[in-house]
Amino acid sequence: MAIVTPPLESIRPATPGQHVELEVLRQLATGLSDDFRLFHSVDWTRAQPQGDQHGELDIVVVNAAGDAAVLEVKAGAVDTQDGGLTKHYRGLAKDIAQQVQWQFGSILHRLKQEGLDVRLLHLLVLPHQRVGEQGTIRYPRERIADAEECQDLPGLILRRLGRGVPSPQQARVTAFFANRLNTVEDLSLVASQLHRTVQRMAGGLAEWVPRIHSPSGVVRVVGTAGSGKTQLALALLREAASLGQAAAYVCFNRPLADQMRDVAPAAAQVGSFHQLAWAAAGRSAGVPDFAQLGEAYAQTLAAAEPDLDLLVVDELQDFQLPWVVALLQRARPQARVLLLDDPNQQLYLDREELDIPQAVRITTWDNYRSPRQVVQAINAFRLSPRPIRACGPWHGQTPSFHRYQPSAGNLRRTTEAAVRELLSAGHAPEEIAVITWRGRESSQLLALDTLAELPLRKFTGRYDEAGQPLWTDGRLQLDSLRRTKGQAAPAVVLTEVDFDTLGELERHLLFVGMTRARMSLAVVLTEQAEQALAAQLGGA
Structure with missing residues (x-):
């Protein structure tokens, strides 16, 4: 599979044309080998005395040798009257020939400016139009991919651009189209920006899980590491705090509880199960017997009145069933309960499989946090x-x-x-x-x-x-x-x-x-x- 920048999963099309571009990109990514590099929506600038020129390239394909093909994707109908190709945008006609020539000349000029002596092709992609066998003086037929040829666009790229002989030049061309300057990378700054980007991308659970209606009020999210479970928990805790509702976050690991306490609303009760059990026992001196603490806490909760409008139980895979049953008794009749689970992170193999039949179950295997190479490993x-x-x-x-x-x-x-x-x-x-x-x-x-x-x-x-x-x-x-x-x-x-x-x-x-x-x-x-x-x- 070809390497795509930015990753396919991060591309969020907003218009019908962008959806078509994404489908073309996905077809190329799956149909070409990892010798190829693909770039989507590349911004470019050409500095000139009379003023800078700017533009955007829909898709760029770079082979192993560093040779490149620029794909201009035109979805929908294209007007072929008057011997030209015209695309209408919101009532305005745009001359595709002029756009293509301007693009090609500008990118070729920029490549030469950077000392990149590579072959550059330009391909007009018309996914929804058929084109005859003969081109025109302005449009060589071999530079057009019509609807029929789009059925096997990777094959067309291999025939026109070729795989190329592996060359160090590819790295320079890749950096050029990725808009990477030849500088020393500040990984501290990158790490900070990456963390914010991952939080945005992994925010899907926090966006749509709260909208799910569960008749019992219990939602169980079985999510892999880096899927956004923590963001979901924080979103619900903050919402509860804004509404003046009583909320608690309970996990198994003390360090995780300490970390969550720093970011959760002050009004929320945050702690590990044994922290809460120890607090309920009065924090007696000496090293606590955690088994006895858990049993005593479960009995205390069984005798107490429900006190929570929101209960979040994290690391469910490490909990014992009696603990979960006891915690669920804290939920008021109309309360929401969120159970966060990841069987791949179960570190206590004596735990029983928890069956909570009244819960609405959601499963996700999407990891937004880990490097893609780590996930592959x-x-x-x-x-x-x-x-x-x-x-x-x-x-x-x-x-x-x-x-x-x-x-x-x-x-x-x-x-x-x-x-x-x-x-x-x-x-x-x-x-x-x-x-x-x-x-x-x-x-x-x-x-x-x-x-x-x-x-x-x-x-x-x-x-x-x-x-x-x-x-x-x-x-x-x-x-x-x-x-x-x-x-x-x-x-x-x-x-x-x-x-x-x-x-x-x-x-x-x-x-x-x-x-x-x-x-x-x-x-x-x-x-x-x-x-x-x-x-x-x-x-x-």
């Missing part, structure tokens, strides 16, 4: 029983894998090499999260104070009087895999990955770790783990 390793759809705007690089040998004592050195790789790529230390496969008691790295000569920011295991976690001062964050569930960072080093067989728990752990990365991912693993992953590729 997840699917290649078959970490999910169903392929995840890569819908994010960031293509990224293939995850890098670094092998360490526990017996050789080179874990730290190998992890530092992975960190330096991300630093060299342009990531700031504060953008990198080092996530260890092991817990606090068994990890070698969590005992360190520095990594790659950078001070580490680690959770101390303590909380302040307000219940906020206390961290060491440092620039490079280091934490365990289970604690990072529900969070993300621009760059991730997943380290101390060690398993012999890729079983269900290992798949889930690897899925969670890999989907924490928004831009770049490096994995530090043992030879046995590497072989287990390679076996998945061989059996695919």
Whole structure:
């Protein structure tokens, strides 16, 4: 499949003509190999003394050699009277010949200005019109693709433009049409912009799920990582706060609860299930017995009056059934209940499958957060029983894998090499999260104070009087895999990955770790783990 800029999933057509352009683009993307690069809606400028010229190219196809074909797509009827081609827009006639000649001459001039000596073709695409076998002096027939030829547009491109002999020139031409200047990329700025873009793209759940009517008031969203579940939860919590309604957000992971408390409305009750259970028990001194806390809290809720207009339960896959039953008793008769679930992130395999028959169930496998290359790796390793759809705007690089040998004592050195790789790529230390496969008691790295000569920011295991976690001062964050569930960072080093067989728990752990990365991912693993992953590729 050809590589498309911007990604197909991010294109939102607003007019009938734009819908046709998208269909042409999709046909080319699926019909051409990954040797080709496709660009949609490319803005261009040509500077001239009498004033700059501006325009937009519908579709640009670049082959492996860097040769390019510019496609001008004209949907609907085209007037062929008076020996020319005319398209009417809102009652105004537009001379297609003049547009095509102007476009072709300007783009050719700009290519030569940039020292790009490549072949440039221009193709007029008429998806809804048939054209005879003979062209005219203004319109060579081989530069027109009519409705019949549009049935196999990829084949026409291969015949006219060709696949091309792979050449480094393609990268320069690609950067030219992608409007990428030859500058040092500021990944910190890119990460910030990317995060905002992903939030906009992943906001679909927050837009339409609240409109769904559930007779029971219960909606269960089974959504993969990066599908927009958190945005949906926040949207409902903010709406409840604006209406003066009582709302609560309950999850399983304490770090996720701490993070949500920072962004959720102050009026909402936010906490992990065991945090709420401990608070209900009076926060007695000493290390709590979480099993007893859960049972006692369930009994307390069973005896209490319903008190919520909105209940959001996140990380449903990690909850025990009695906890969910107890929490549902907090919902008033007309309350809304949102259950957020992702079986691929279930890290406690003793949990029973939760059956909540009265819930309206919504399922989505669209990941907007992870780099597309990371999603491809997840699917290649078959970490999910169903392929995840890569819908994010960031293509990224293939995850890098670094092998360490526990017996050789080179874990730290190998992890530092992975960190330096991300630093060299342009990531700031504060953008990198080092996530260890092991817990606090068994990890070698969590005992360190520095990594790659950078001070580490680690959770101390303590909380302040307000219940906020206390961290060491440092620039490079280091934490365990289970604690990072529900969070993300621009760059991730997943380290101390060690398993012999890729079983269900290992798949889930690897899925969670890999989907924490928004831009770049490096994995530090043992030879046995590497072989287990390679076996998945061989059996695919």
